[in-house]
Amino acid sequence: MAARGTFSKEGIEAMRKTHELLSRFWHEEDGAAAAEYALLLAVIAAGLAVAAGTLGSAISNAMDNASNCIHEGPNCSP
Numbered sequence: 001m002a003a004r005g006t007f008s009k010e011g012i013e014a015m016r017k018t019h020e021l022l023s024r025f026w027h028e029e030d031g032a033a034a035a036e037y038a039l040l041l042a043v044i045a046a047g048l049a050v051a052a053g054t055l056g057s058a059i060s061n062a063m064d065n066a067s068n069c070i071h072e073g074p075n076c077s078p
Helices: 010-029 031-074
Strands: none
Touching: none
């Protein structure tokens, strides 16, 4: 583990690769490639939205169950 305020070699390499990828994307002049990236970004965003909604519902249900068990006492069956 790297000391606080320093980066590991793996972290630096990952940042370099990310920078190269973003730099190529930024300077890309091929419209088809840009459209593909936009489509990929849209799919990822939709997946994250679905996951967030599902996770939110699961957390809400768990909190409701916990609240019901608190009110019902030792006879609770979640």
